Amino acid sequence: MTKSQKTVFVCQECGSQSPKWLGRCADCGAWNSLVEERLQPQESGAAHRYVAAGQPNVARLYSDIEIGQSARLSTGIGELDRVLGGGVVPGSLVLLGGEPGIGKSTLLLQAAANMARTIGPVLYGSGEESAHQIKSRGERLAVGQAPLYLLAETCLERVLEEIARIKPALVIVDSVQTIFSLKFQSAPGSIGQVREAATQLLFAAKGQDVPIFLVGHVTKDGSLAGPKALEHVVDTVLYFEGERHHSHRVVRAVKNRFGAISELGVFEMTSTGLRAVPNPSKMFLAERASNAPGSAVLCSVEGSRPILVEVQALVSSSTYGTARRMASGLDQQRLSLLLAVLEKRAGLNLAGDDVFVNIAGGMTVDEPASDLGVLAAIASSVRNRVIAPTTAVFGEVGLAGEVRGITQAALRVREAAQMGFLRCVMPEANMDPAHRGEIAPDCELVGVRTVGEALDALL
Ligand SMILES: Nc1ncnc2c1ncn2[C@@H]1O[C@H](COP(=O)(O)OP(=O)(O)OP(=O)(O)O)[C@@H](O)[C@H]1O
Ligand SMILES: [Mg+2]
Ligand SMILES: [Zn+2]
Known part of the structure; x- marks a missing residue:
């Protein structure tokens, strides 16, 4: 065996290397994640490429560096621009x-068509679909006349050549897991290849000042294949979420070197593509059954945008011995904690009951401000009493049963009032007397200090 044929075992989860096979990665603890890969040949080392692309890189004075060219480009999709931090x-x-x-190719093809029309040529490289397939999707999305180049290709070097030739204003690579480098001998989709492709495309993006979107497939447990390696390489990581059985989709930023990460884009999947939803609260509340116990409306703030969502709870006596606690759309631990607070501080007995809590419409809430709404929905189901459909609830709940103040209370109240809610049950700590009349004259604000007070006000 010659020296150049040396192999190494690489963890596909975290990228750590080991000279021999192990059943469990020593670094991240993942089972069965090590795959044999050829060692990377030395001359394709990443460090040389900046040099090869132009003159050798030298350090420059901070004050000499111009930032003029970093004006943002609009994708023509407002909700996507918002998540990106304004384009x-x-x-x-x-x-x-x-x-x-979920609609990754659909969203990016729509953005590609828009940018081809407004900014300049766009290269859409796909390793998964033929040009015909992409075009037939494009027909459905009404792409129309635009300088949009399709390239069905899995070879990274070909994609880079086409970027250099066409000099596009935007590049899409769908998906990064199908692209492989000829210089690199491990299988397509392996962590080595994915990282190589992402790194090379990063150089192309920086070198030619062109924005590049990579599509990444998510594994069953919800992480990107080769997650750590990729998330470090790229500037921005967006996740496209939604439920298979619902038509709405949410795009969320989890990392952004150019903007806030809490912003949310909301879309609806239609036969003509993804349509922006200008008023998410209206959509999430559309199917609410207003006169059923176990339903509460809470106001969650995602980035700069308040969204009203319905939380539903069902408490029924457990027939199978051990009581079940199921949370969908919120953290299971948080639910356990809230149930403990309800038992200890509000005197509800839930020991022999199954508790199911669901955020309607497939939405997820992870803010502490949603505690009180969840708790109210559970209490409403236990007591079989309806919470008035025109009441919204928000507040953080502490272990002593106290209702704690939250951020951006005024924003939440204003959204509730705009959606026609007549009453908000909220933390006393947020009852700023100066605000009371002016933010929402038609909405009654009820400040509460404890869980007990909140339930009295609601049920
Ligand atoms: N004629 C249609 N009418 C409405 N929705 C459609 C139609 N055709 C496709 N869709 C929707 O588009 C979705 C597929 O979108 P798309 O191919 O963009 O997803 P993707 O995330 O790129 O998937 P993949 O992981 O397979 O690449 C389908 O699941 C379906 O919801
Ligand atoms: Mg696709
Ligand atoms: Zn590992």
């Missing part, structure tokens, strides 16, 4: 992750 930054590498069939 896409030239030279940035953006990773869009999502489960199979």
Whole structure:
């Protein structure tokens, strides 16, 4: 065996290397994640490429560096621009992750068509679909006349050549897991290949000042294949979420070198593509059964945007011995904690009951401000009393049963009032007397200090 044929075992989860096979990665603890790969030949080392692309890189004075060219480009999709922090930054590498069939290719083809019309030629490289397939999707999305180049290709070097030739204003690579480098001998989709592709495309993006979107497939447990390695390489990581059985989709930023990460884009999947939802609260509340016990409306703030969502709870006596506690759309631990607070501080007995809590419409809430709404829905189901459909609830709940103040209370109240809610049950700590009349004259604000007071006000 010659020296160049040496192999190494690489963990596909975290990228750590080991000279021999192990059943469990010593670094991240993942089972069965080590795969044999050829060692990377030395001359394709990443460090040389900047030099090869132009003159050798030298350190420059901070004050000499111009930032003029980093004006953002609009993708023509307002909700996507919002998540990106106000449009896409030239030279940035953006990773869009999502489960199979969620609509990644659809969203990016729409953005590609818009940018081809308004900014300049766009290269859409796909390693998964033929140009015909992409075009037939494009027909459905009404792409129309635009300088949009399709390239069905899995070879990284070919994609880079086409970027150099066409000099596009935007590049899409769908998906990063199908692209492989000829210089690198491990299998497509392996962590070595994915990282190599992402790194090379990063150089292309920076070198030619072109924004590049990478589509990334998400594994069953919800992480991007080769997650750590990729998330470090790219500038921005977006996740496309949604429920298979609902038509709405949410795009969330989990990392952004050019903007806040809490912003949310909300879309609806239609036969003509993804349509922006200007008023998410209206959509999430559309199917609410207003006169059923176990339902409460809470106001969650995602980035700068308040969204009203319905939380539903069902408490029924357990027939199978051990009581079940199921949370969908919120953290299971948080639910256990809230149930403990309800038992200890509000005197509800839930020991022999199954408790199911669901955030309607497939939405997820992870803010402490949603505690009180969840708790109210559970209490409403236990007591079989309806919470008035025109009441919204928000507040953080502490272990002593106290209701704690939250951020951006005024924003939440204003959204509730705009959606026609007549009453908000909220933390006393947020009852700023100066605000009371002016933010929402038609909405009654009820400040509460404890869980007990909140339930009295609601039920
Ligand atoms: N004619 C249609 N009408 C409405 N929705 C459609 C239609 N055709 C496809 N869709 C929707 O588009 C989705 C597929 O979108 P897309 O191919 O963009 O997803 P993707 O995330 O790129 O999937 P993959 O992981 O397979 O690449 C389907 O799951 C379906 O919801
Ligand atoms: Mg796709
Ligand atoms: Zn590992």
